[in-house]
Amino acid sequence: MKKLIIIVSIVAVLGIIIGLYLYNKPSEFKSTGKPDFEVNLTDFTKEGIEIADSIFNKKYVGKSVRFSGTAQTIKENDGAISIQMTTDQEEVVVLAGFHASVSKEAKSIKAGDKVQLQCECNGVSKPADEEDLLSEIVFTLSRCSAVK
Amino acid sequence: MKKITFLTILALFALNLDAQTFKTNEGNIKFINKSSLEEFEAVNNQVTAAISSKGKVQFRVPINSFQFEKKLMQSHFQENYMESNTFPNATFSGSVTKMDGVNLTKAGEYNVKVAGIFDMHGVSKADTLSGKLIVAKGTVKLVSSFSIKCNDYNIKIPAAVSSKVANEIKINVNCLTAIAEKK
Numbered sequence: 001m002k003k004l005i006i007i008v009s010i011v012a013v014l015g016i017i018i019g020l021y022l023y024n025k026p027s028e029f030k031s032t033g034k035p036d037f038e039v040n041l042t043d044f045t046k047e048g049i050e051i052a053d054s055i056f057n058k059k060y061v062g063k064s065v066r067f068s069g070t071a072q073t074i075k076e077n078d079g080a081i082s083i084q085m086t087t088d089q090e091e092v093v094v095l096a097g098f099h100a101s102v103s104k105e106a107k108s109i110k111a112g113d114k115v116q117l118q119c120e121c122n123g124v125s126k127p128a129d130e131e132d133l134l135s136e137i138v139f140t141l142s143r144c145s146a147v148k
Numbered sequence: 149m150k151k152i153t154f155l156t157i158l159a160l161f162a163l164n165l166d167a168q169t170f171k172t173n174e175g176n177i178k179f180i181n182k183s184s185l186e187e188f189e190a191v192n193n194q195v196t197a198a199i200s201s202k203g204k205v206q207f208r209v210p211i212n213s214f215q216f217e218k219k220l221m222q223s224h225f226q227e228n229y230m231e232s233n234t235f236p237n238a239t240f241s242g243s244v245t246k247m248d249g250v251n252l253t254k255a256g257e258y259n260v261k262v263a264g265i266f267d268m269h270g271v272s273k274a275d276t277l278s279g280k281l282i283v284a285k286g287t288v289k290l291v292s293s294f295s296i297k298c299n300d301y302n303i304k305i306p307a308a309v310s311s312k313v314a315n316e317i318k319i320n321v322n323c324l325t326a327i328a329e330k331k
Contacts, residue, residue: 025220026219077174125196140210
């Protein structure tokens with residue numbers, strides 16, 4: 001009986017420790033490892049424009065995407081860095097966001113640099129109608145990291 | 149002839165001013181959860197926001213861009229509560245209720261109310277938000293602080309975590325827009 005109580009106590013303590021570890025595990029601020037998709041940026045945006053948002057978003061949202069492209073503009077906001085990539089389509093914007101904790105690697109990127117990035121895809125947004133102030137087709141990517 | 153030319157230029161100038169739009173793709177929204185057991189916040193620096201000189205206001209918030217400190221909270225928020233695969237964006241579209249005293253070309257701070265429609269988690273709801281427009285040279289900062297109730301948007305918080313995740317969430321908006329285009 002005593003032995004059983006000790007075993008149950010050890011299991012309970014281990015359970016609490018594992019639970020606390022999982023609960024307090026910090027978020028990932030950048031996408032690393034093998035990506036879910038490795039894409040050509042032009043094909044990626046073309047797919048997002050041509051197919052319904054819902055289908056595109058079901059496929060890519062929350063998934064890691066690796067792509068190459070040219071940085072067009074780099075902006076800083078509250079420590080985080082946002083890089084707008086050059087696209088060959090009008091009214092199409094690709095935004096790659098770097099978390100403040102990895103902004104150092106983003107700051108080394110200059111406008112006009114060719115870069116390979118891996119990010120988490122947050123989806124595509126399209127204007128609802130011609131009166132929409134948000135008139136661009138925007139592809140949002142976050143938790144980006146520069147691939148060496 | 150000179151008079152006609154002058155009037156034409158004046159009319160075109162007025163038309164341009166009338167249709168000026170200020171935009172950003174790097175707006176900031178923070179949400180703060182204060183429950184009986186836990187307080188935490190998440191930050192989003194990828195908010196698209198726009199305001200026109202006519203007083204039309206729009207926001208688009210990519211849900212997955214919210215960054216939490218804890219991984220478990222982030223995945224629960226994205227997958228279980230907001231179902232971001234199905235509803236990747238939250239949007240707000242509205243108009244400043246009294247645009248008479250607001251001049252987006254004149255530096256100053258303007259307290260405004262914006263009436264519009266929130267669209268989040270597949271639910272559309274009318275609301276009026278109070279906020280401030282801070283106008284400086286070529287920029288308009290949109291600042292607001294308000295609360296939303298999760299159950300209004302069919303966001304279900306499981307009973308097991310209801311002591312940690314509040315039904316009412318505070319939202320702070322801070323979006324610095326710049327002149328974008330003339331529509």
